[in-house]
Amino acid sequence: MNETILVVDDQTNVRKLLKDYLTSQGYRVVQANDGQSALFVARHEHPDLILLDVMMPGMDGYQFLSAFRRESQTPVIIITAREEENDAVLGLELGADDYVIKPFRMRELVARIRATLRRQGEQSEQQEYLRIGDVLLDRESHQVTVRGEPVNLTPLEFDLLLTLMRSPGRVFTRAELVDRLFESGFTGLESTLNVHMRNLRRKIEKDPANPEYLETVFGIGYRFTQQGSK
Numbered sequence: 001m002n003e004t005i006l007v008v009d010d011q012t013n014v015r016k017l018l019k020d021y022l023t024s025q026g027y028r029v030v031q032a033n034d035g036q037s038a039l040f041v042a043r044h045e046h047p048d049l050i051l052l053d054v055m056m057p058g059m060d061g062y063q064f065l066s067a068f069r070r071e072s073q074t075p076v077i078i079i080t081a082r083e084e085e086n087d088a089v090l091g092l093e094l095g096a097d098d099y100v101i102k103p104f105r106m107r108e109l110v111a112r113i114r115a116t117l118r119r120q121g122e123q124s125e126q127q128e129y130l131r132i133g134d135v136l137l138d139r140e141s142h143q144v145t146v147r148g149e150p151v152n153l154t155p156l157e158f159d160l161l162l163t164l165m166r167s168p169g170r171v172f173t174r175a176e177l178v179d180r181l182f183e184s185g186f187t188g189l190e191s192t193l194n195v196h197m198r199n200l201r202r203k204i205e206k207d208p209a210n211p212e213y214l215e216t217v218f219g220i221g222y223r224f225t226q227q228g229s230k
Contacts, residue, residue: 003117004028006047008038008064009079010056018051021106022113035059039067042074049117050076052096054087062094069095073142075116075155079104092195097156099192119159119181130165132224135204135213137165146204156181157200160193164214164224173221197222 005027007018012033019029030045032038036059042050050068054061061078068076078091078099088099097116100109130137134147142158144151153161163180164172172180177193201208215223 002026002028003048004030004045005113006030006032006038006042006045006050008032008035008050008056008061009053010034011053014053022110025110027113035061035064035067038064042068042072047074049113050074051113052076052078052091054078054080054091062090065091065094065096069152069154073152073154073158077112077116089191089195092192093199095154097154116155119155130162132165132168133213135161135165137162144204151203153200153203154196157196157203160196161200161204161224164222168224171217171220171223175221177221 005022007015007022007029008031009015009018010033015031015033019031022029030041030047032041034056038050038052039059041047052061052064059067065076068074075098076096078088078096079102080088080091080099081102088096088101091099098112100112129139136145137158138144139162144153144158144161159181160177163177174193181193197214198208201211201214204213205211213225215225217223
């Protein structure tokens with residue numbers, strides 16, 4: 001295994017708890033207590049995944065995400081308290097891949113981490129080149145261009161786009177996409193899926209409110225249109 005996880009939390013006891021458990025599961029763990037120090041650690045340690053608390057003094061989780069996503073697409077999972085669940089949606093919009101709500105069971109957190117890392121590994125190992133309309137997806141380089149311009153996608157956004165583009169015209173139910181992308185039975189994942197789809201539309205559509213590519217099939221799910229136009 002030997003993947004490196006960066007734990008970012010201002011509470012020493014939380015960082016210790018996560019480090020002890022994740023280390024016992026075979027991960028290498030590095031730590032930071034705020035967003036500014038997390039940027040420094042991430043640039044030097046190159047973690048495979050980041051567990052990020054939102055509410056921290058100084059540079060908080062949102063500010064960290066805004067800065068970090070300009071330089072890296074490393075997967076980020078937000079850790080948030082239940083009363084801050086709506087704030088986690090803002091984190092997704094800023095580029096986080098997923099979130100977990102305190103209190104959580106460690107086994108559930110590790111399952112989420114493994115699913116995220118597995119997606120990332122599969123994306124880097126497989127080669128695939130897809131073009132539909134003005135959207136070009138290169139799986140080997142993990143790059144997407146739209147109308148000739150590169151767009152930055154999070155690993156989960158990339159995987160969602162890849163899933164839809166590999167079967168253009170096919171309607172994927174929300175449950176199918178949740179199963180494929182999250183591989184766990186956590187509640188609230190359909191709302192998380194909605195946020196990621198909204199982010200994708202904002203990044204690849206000329207008019208996200210009237211999408212050409214990413215269609216909603218009401219009452220069922222989503223599909224990538226075959227021609228990229230209506």
